[in-house]
Amino acid sequence: MNNVLANRTMEERSDVNLYAELGNIYHLLEKEVTQLNPGCNRCGTCCNFSTFDHVLYASSIEINFITKNTAVPDFNVEDNVCPFLKDNQCSIREFRTLGCRIFYCNPLYKEVLCEMYEKYYHMIKELSFKYNVQWRYLPFLDHMACWKSIS
Numbered sequence: 353m354n355n356v357l358a359n360r361t362m363e364e365r366s367d368v369n370l371y372a373e374l375g376n377i378y379h380l381l382e383k384e385v386t387q388l389n390p391g392c393n394r395c396g397t398c399c400n401f402s403t404f405d406h407v408l409y410a411s412s413i414e415i416n417f418i419t420k421n422t423a424v425p426d427f428n429v430e431d432n433v434c435p436f437l438k439d440n441q442c443s444i445r446e447f448r449t450l451g452c453r454i455f456y457c458n459p460l461y462k463e464v465l466c467e468m469y470e471k472y473y474h475m476i477k478e479l480s481f482k483y484n485v486q487w488r489y490l491p492f493l494d495h496m497a498c499w500k501s502i503s
């Protein structure tokens with residue numbers, strides 16, 4: 353095996369481990385959120401960010417996880433609507449970001465969910481350092497638009 357192939361294989365192995373660990377973090381979060389049960393009827397309204405005056409942020413690791421596993425539709429940042437929202441449903445639930453997983457419109461849970469967000473945000477950040485992935489934390493739509501422009 354030549355060096356290029358060997359390096360690529362190492363990179364692929366590292367990616368597999370990285371995304372397995374990210375999946376575990378999401379799984380832990382899902383368990384905590386299920387126990388908390390803030391309630392959601394999956395109406396999809398909060399994925400139209402203007403509706404809640406909400407800015408969804410995401411890290412490079414999460415953007416990479418999405419772009420490696422899904423087709424990113426064309427979209428206009430100015431619309432301020434997630435491009436993955438289809439018929440008011442998330443079309444990439446398995447790959448959605450931490451912010452998507454932790455946002456609930458019920459104001460009673462705002463404080464506890466913010467604390468939970470901090471905890472998982474730091475876990476993902478540590479993963480970024482562990483796997484030497486550049487840490488960039490930007491509004492989701494800007495991040496996606498940037499990725500689109502260079503892909």
Ligand code: SF4
Pocket residue numbers: 391392393394395396397398399455456457458
């Ligand atoms: S969190 Fe609220 S707005 Fe968002 S999908 Fe659930 S019920 Fe709808």
Ligand code: SF4
Pocket residue numbers: 398399408434435436437438441442443444445448449452
């Ligand atoms: S990825 Fe899915 S859950 Fe997250 S904002 Fe987009 S449509 Fe909503």
